[in-house]
Amino acid sequence: MKNFTIILIAVALSGASLGLSQTSYAAEKQAATETKKPKAADKAVAKKKSKKPNFARGAKLWANRCTGCHNIRAPKDLTDSEWKATMMHMRIRAGLSGQDARDILEFLQRSN
Numbered sequence: 408m409k410n411f412t413i414i415l416i417a418v419a420l421s422g423a424s425l426g427l428s429q430t431s432y433a434a435e436k437q438a439a440t441e442t443k444k445p446k447a448a449d450k451a452v453a454k455k456k457s458k459k460p461n462f463a464r465g466a467k468l469w470a471n472r473c474t475g476c477h478n479i480r481a482p483k484d485l486t487d488s489e490w491k492a493t494m495m496h497m498r499i500r501a502g503l504s505g506q507d508a509r510d511i512l513e514f515l516q517r518s519n
């Protein structure tokens with residue numbers, strides 16, 4: 408009789424813990440989808456905000472932002488693909504936003 412009671416308690420406990428782990432799994436799953444949602448929303452906003460590369464804006468930015476550390480480099484100095492690689496590098500150095508870098512690249516590639 409004693410053994411039977413112990414088994415009953417054990418079964419009840421394991422059932423309870425199973426139930427608990429299921430709810431925590433559900434909570435984790437919900438938390439995971441909740442953290443995903445804002446990310447997707449942010450992406451949509453970022454996509455909306457990024458405009459087509461702007462040549463005129465790029466030309467201005469090139470004159471203002473590319474002269475702080477060295478002499479200005481003429482668009483003709485490099486080929487399109489060289490400018491692409493250089494802009495990835497200089498974007499970091501100059502602390503440019505993605506849009507600024509795209510605008511400058513547009514100007515450089517269309518003027519070389």
Ligand code: HEC
Binds near residue numbers: 475
């Ligand atoms: C914060 C300083 C800084 C700013 C701002 C900056 N550069 Fe540079 N740039 C450097 C340094 C330092 C080098 C040389 C060393 C290196 O390549 O990292 C360089 C090298 C270059 C080169 C030569 C690369 C090569 O491989 O021959 C080009 C072209 C260039 N920069 C273009 C630009 C353009 C275009 C901009 C504007 C978007 C810009 N830089 C803004 C610091 C800067």
